[in-house]
Amino acid sequence: MMKDRDLVDALGPIVRDAEDRRFEPGFSHRVMERIRAEAGAPVIVLSSALRRQFLRLAPIAAAVLMALSAYSLLGLGTSSGQSLLEAALGLEPLTVETAYALDQSFYAAGKD
């Protein structure tokens, strides 16, 4: 039985010399070409893509928000101590009666 050291000495040259371990000529050129290509390629970063989408959608969303607020203001008007913001958001004026009515309708729905 051969010892590991002897096996390394015996098998080493066989394994080492069995094949030509070289890349095809022009390897460094191909590496540099890939590095240049990868450096020049556009990098799509998620944050910049999101920012682009936000900038595109934000004016549209703002216009829709303003239109809805105007519609609410014109439709409901400001009444019975309701603030301008509540009116713009289309919220009903909050009174004890409306709160009570909401509670009752919720209770009735639970019974069904």
Add this chain to the structure above:
Amino acid sequence: MMNDRIPDGELLQRARSGDHAAFRTLVERYEQVVAATVIGMLGSGAEAEDVGQETFIRFYAALSRFREEASLKTYLTRIAINLSLNSIKRRRRFLSRHVEGDLMDTIGVEAGAGPVDRAESREVREVVRNAIDRLAPKQRAVVTLRLIDGYSTRETAEILGLPEGTVLSRLSRALKKLQPDLQPLMEA
């Protein structure tokens, strides 16, 4: 052509500041080191070429992080070994999904085959390549570094991030697997 006597440290500094010619000199200087490792692991061919290129591309991307605590040769060999192991895993995964049984062994063995010059050297080469390809990837890494690249046990342990004892035991198991396959070549 940049002077071969310029030290690695200076070339690294120039490469970090965007000097492509300096980096190219480093590629030319260490191309053979990387080739020995990846072709030892994968056999010659397109897969080895791709892993070789990827090794230098990873190194280029990590230039600013490379602190020169390890030698550049060791550092590049470590990248090359890790990428080769990944490539073997991918190859095996692909073969296990698409090919069955004995055919898988045959294709796995032949995947790294490249052009040959003479019938005799082709035969020797195939016997050795088949024997190496039959080793488990971790054993193959140890055999490549110790027997082909000529690293010492300590250097091999450092590159693989393993205790020396583990390297020795993997090498011992690998040698016992290789011996019957390579016995005819030892006697020749």
